[in-house]
Amino acid sequence: LSRIAKIDFRAPSERVARQLIGAMLLVDGVGGRIVETEAYDREDPASHSFAGPTVRNASMFGPPGRIYVYRSYGIHWCLNLVCREPGHGAGVLIRAIEPLAGIETMRTRRGLAGSAGVDTRLLCAGPGRVGQALGLGPQHDGLPVDRSPFELLPAAEPAGILVGPRIGITKATDQPWRFGLAGSRFLSRPFR
Protein backbone atom coordinates (compact mmCIF):
# COMPACT_ATOMS: atom_id res chain seq x y z
CA LEU A 1 0.00 0.00 0.00
CA SER A 2 1.37 3.39 -0.96
CA ARG A 3 0.81 6.17 1.48
CA ILE A 4 -0.29 9.43 -0.09
CA ALA A 5 0.97 12.66 1.38
CA LYS A 6 -1.57 15.10 2.73
CA ILE A 7 -1.69 18.34 0.80
CA ASP A 8 0.18 21.16 2.52
CA PHE A 9 -1.93 24.25 1.96
CA ARG A 10 0.80 26.46 3.43
CA ALA A 11 2.74 25.88 0.22
CA PRO A 12 2.65 28.34 -2.70
CA SER A 13 -0.62 28.18 -4.62
CA GLU A 14 1.17 27.09 -7.79
CA ARG A 15 2.42 23.98 -6.02
CA VAL A 16 -0.93 23.28 -4.35
CA ALA A 17 -2.68 23.69 -7.70
CA ARG A 18 -0.47 20.92 -9.12
CA GLN A 19 -0.98 18.66 -6.10
CA LEU A 20 -4.75 18.99 -6.36
CA ILE A 21 -4.81 17.50 -9.87
CA GLY A 22 -6.13 13.97 -9.44
CA ALA A 23 -7.39 14.50 -5.88
CA MET A 24 -10.94 13.45 -5.02
CA LEU A 25 -13.18 16.28 -3.82
CA LEU A 26 -16.64 15.64 -2.38
CA VAL A 27 -19.25 17.97 -0.92
CA ASP A 28 -21.89 16.03 1.02
CA GLY A 29 -20.72 12.96 -0.86
CA VAL A 30 -21.11 14.58 -4.29
CA GLY A 31 -18.15 15.26 -6.55
CA GLY A 32 -15.23 13.50 -8.18
CA ARG A 33 -11.65 13.85 -9.32
CA ILE A 34 -10.18 17.33 -9.76
CA VAL A 35 -8.83 17.61 -13.32
CA GLU A 36 -8.24 21.36 -13.72
CA THR A 37 -7.04 24.13 -11.39
CA GLU A 38 -5.62 27.64 -11.48
CA ALA A 39 -3.25 29.32 -9.00
CA TYR A 40 -3.72 32.88 -7.78
CA ASP A 41 -1.41 34.82 -5.49
CA ARG A 42 -1.12 38.09 -3.63
CA GLU A 43 1.23 39.92 -6.01
CA ASP A 44 -0.91 38.81 -8.91
CA PRO A 45 -2.98 41.43 -10.75
CA ALA A 46 -5.51 38.76 -11.78
CA SER A 47 -6.17 37.71 -8.18
CA HIS A 48 -9.05 38.91 -6.05
CA SER A 49 -6.51 39.42 -3.27
CA PHE A 50 -4.36 41.82 -5.33
CA ALA A 51 -5.95 44.99 -3.95
CA GLY A 52 -5.78 43.79 -0.35
CA PRO A 53 -8.32 42.41 2.11
CA THR A 54 -11.99 43.36 1.72
CA VAL A 55 -15.23 41.93 3.07
CA ARG A 56 -15.67 39.88 -0.09
CA ASN A 57 -12.24 38.26 -0.19
CA ALA A 58 -11.76 37.93 3.59
CA SER A 59 -11.49 34.13 3.39
CA MET A 60 -8.54 34.42 1.02
CA PHE A 61 -6.65 36.15 3.82
CA GLY A 62 -7.74 33.61 6.43
CA PRO A 63 -6.10 30.28 7.38
CA PRO A 64 -4.91 27.94 4.60
CA GLY A 65 -6.93 24.83 3.83
CA ARG A 66 -10.22 26.70 3.92
CA ILE A 67 -12.78 27.48 1.26
CA TYR A 68 -13.13 30.78 -0.57
CA VAL A 69 -16.41 30.97 -2.50
CA TYR A 70 -17.15 34.01 -4.61
CA ARG A 71 -19.94 35.12 -6.91
CA SER A 72 -18.90 35.36 -10.54
CA TYR A 73 -20.64 37.59 -13.06
CA GLY A 74 -23.57 37.89 -10.66
CA ILE A 75 -24.60 34.35 -11.49
CA HIS A 76 -22.11 31.63 -10.60
CA TRP A 77 -20.49 30.50 -7.36
CA CYS A 78 -16.85 29.54 -7.79
CA LEU A 79 -14.70 27.42 -5.46
CA ASN A 80 -11.19 28.18 -4.25
CA LEU A 81 -8.90 26.59 -1.66
CA VAL A 82 -6.87 29.06 0.40
CA CYS A 83 -3.06 28.69 0.42
CA ARG A 84 0.03 30.09 2.16
CA GLU A 85 0.19 31.41 5.70
CA PRO A 86 -2.80 33.22 7.20
CA GLY A 87 -3.04 36.75 5.86
CA HIS A 88 -1.13 36.08 2.64
CA GLY A 89 -4.01 36.05 0.16
CA ALA A 90 -3.37 33.11 -2.16
CA GLY A 91 -5.70 30.44 -3.48
CA VAL A 92 -6.44 27.76 -6.05
CA LEU A 93 -9.53 27.95 -8.26
CA ILE A 94 -11.13 24.57 -9.00
CA ARG A 95 -12.00 24.77 -12.70
CA ALA A 96 -13.13 21.25 -13.57
CA ILE A 97 -13.95 17.89 -11.97
CA GLU A 98 -14.44 14.43 -13.42
CA PRO A 99 -17.88 13.46 -12.01
CA LEU A 100 -17.66 10.20 -10.03
CA ALA A 101 -20.08 10.39 -7.05
CA GLY A 102 -23.66 11.68 -6.85
CA ILE A 103 -23.96 12.06 -10.59
CA GLU A 104 -27.78 12.14 -10.50
CA THR A 105 -27.69 14.89 -7.87
CA MET A 106 -25.34 16.88 -10.08
CA ARG A 107 -27.61 16.37 -13.08
CA THR A 108 -30.57 17.69 -11.12
CA ARG A 109 -28.66 20.73 -9.87
CA ARG A 110 -27.44 21.45 -13.38
CA GLY A 111 -30.97 21.27 -14.78
CA LEU A 112 -30.25 18.04 -16.63
CA ALA A 113 -32.57 15.75 -14.63
CA GLY A 114 -34.09 12.95 -16.65
CA SER A 115 -31.16 12.91 -19.01
CA ALA A 116 -29.63 9.85 -17.37
CA GLY A 117 -27.27 8.18 -19.74
CA VAL A 118 -26.35 11.46 -21.34
CA ASP A 119 -22.66 12.34 -21.32
CA THR A 120 -21.35 13.63 -17.98
CA ARG A 121 -18.67 15.72 -19.63
CA LEU A 122 -20.34 19.08 -19.05
CA LEU A 123 -21.51 18.52 -15.44
CA CYS A 124 -18.39 20.06 -13.86
CA ALA A 125 -16.43 21.46 -16.84
CA GLY A 126 -15.86 25.06 -15.76
CA PRO A 127 -15.77 26.84 -12.40
CA GLY A 128 -19.41 27.96 -12.54
CA ARG A 129 -20.55 24.44 -13.37
CA VAL A 130 -18.46 23.02 -10.53
CA GLY A 131 -20.16 25.36 -8.08
CA GLN A 132 -23.62 24.51 -9.35
CA ALA A 133 -23.08 20.73 -9.51
CA LEU A 134 -21.58 20.58 -6.02
CA GLY A 135 -24.31 22.79 -4.54
CA LEU A 136 -21.86 25.47 -3.41
CA GLY A 137 -22.86 28.89 -2.13
CA PRO A 138 -21.92 31.63 0.33
CA GLN A 139 -22.75 29.27 3.21
CA HIS A 140 -19.54 27.40 2.38
CA ASP A 141 -17.26 30.44 2.37
CA GLY A 142 -14.62 30.12 5.09
CA LEU A 143 -15.24 26.45 5.93
CA PRO A 144 -12.28 24.06 6.34
CA VAL A 145 -11.88 21.60 3.47
CA ASP A 146 -10.89 18.75 5.82
CA ARG A 147 -14.25 18.66 7.61
CA SER A 148 -17.86 17.88 6.77
CA PRO A 149 -19.47 18.60 4.37
CA PHE A 150 -16.15 18.52 2.50
CA GLU A 151 -13.88 15.54 1.83
CA LEU A 152 -10.56 15.89 0.08
CA LEU A 153 -8.61 12.73 -0.73
CA PRO A 154 -5.15 13.42 -2.20
CA ALA A 155 -3.88 11.36 -5.11
CA ALA A 156 -0.49 10.18 -6.17
CA GLU A 157 0.99 12.66 -8.61
CA PRO A 158 -0.52 11.84 -12.03
CA ALA A 159 1.80 10.86 -14.86
CA GLY A 160 1.06 13.95 -16.89
CA ILE A 161 0.10 17.44 -15.82
CA LEU A 162 -0.67 20.04 -18.48
CA VAL A 163 0.33 23.66 -17.92
CA GLY A 164 -0.94 26.80 -19.62
CA PRO A 165 -2.18 30.37 -19.23
CA ARG A 166 -5.22 31.06 -17.08
CA ILE A 167 -8.66 31.54 -18.59
CA GLY A 168 -11.06 34.47 -18.44
CA ILE A 169 -8.63 37.03 -17.06
CA THR A 170 -7.28 40.23 -18.59
CA LYS A 171 -4.21 40.81 -16.39
CA ALA A 172 -1.09 38.66 -15.94
CA THR A 173 -2.25 36.59 -18.89
CA ASP A 174 1.31 35.40 -19.53
CA GLN A 175 1.58 33.47 -16.26
CA PRO A 176 1.35 29.67 -16.83
CA TRP A 177 -0.71 29.01 -13.72
CA ARG A 178 -3.44 26.80 -15.16
CA PHE A 179 -3.00 23.06 -14.60
CA GLY A 180 -4.83 20.05 -16.05
CA LEU A 181 -4.84 16.28 -15.99
CA ALA A 182 -3.27 15.04 -19.22
CA GLY A 183 -5.68 13.03 -21.35
CA SER A 184 -8.79 13.97 -19.39
CA ARG A 185 -11.93 14.59 -21.40
CA PHE A 186 -13.46 16.58 -18.50
CA LEU A 187 -11.41 19.77 -18.92
CA SER A 188 -13.26 23.06 -19.36
CA ARG A 189 -11.12 23.77 -22.42
CA PRO A 190 -8.20 22.03 -24.09
CA PHE A 191 -4.59 22.98 -23.37
CA ARG A 192 -2.47 24.13 -26.28
Place this chain on the structure above:
DNA sequence: CTAGTGATCCGCT
Protein backbone atom coordinates in the same frame (compact mmCIF):
# COMPACT_ATOMS: atom_id res chain seq x y z
C1' DC B 1 -15.20 26.07 -35.41
C1' DT B 2 -15.36 31.38 -33.71
C1' DA B 3 -17.86 35.57 -32.36
C1' DG B 4 -21.52 37.95 -30.18
C1' DT B 5 -24.98 38.54 -26.52
C1' DG B 6 -28.03 38.34 -22.49
C1' DA B 7 -28.55 36.94 -17.73
C1' DT B 8 -27.84 39.19 -13.16
C1' DC B 9 -25.12 40.67 -8.88
C1' DC B 10 -22.07 43.37 -6.08
C1' DG B 11 -17.50 45.29 -4.85
C1' DC B 12 -14.94 48.86 -6.01
C1' DT B 13 -13.69 53.65 -8.05
Place this chain on the structure above:
DNA sequence: GCGGATCACTAGA
Protein backbone atom coordinates in the same frame (compact mmCIF):
# COMPACT_ATOMS: atom_id res chain seq x y z
C1' DG C 1 -21.51 53.49 -13.12
C1' DC C 2 -18.23 49.75 -14.59
C1' DG C 3 -16.82 45.32 -15.28
C1' DG C 4 -15.68 40.84 -13.82
C1' DA C 5 -11.42 33.98 -12.18
C1' DT C 6 -18.90 32.45 -16.51
C1' DC C 7 -22.39 29.96 -19.12
C1' DA C 8 -25.78 28.95 -22.64
C1' DC C 9 -27.52 30.00 -26.77
C1' DT C 10 -27.54 31.89 -31.47
C1' DA C 11 -25.76 33.09 -35.98
C1' DG C 12 -22.51 32.63 -39.43
C1' DA C 13 -18.08 31.05 -41.75
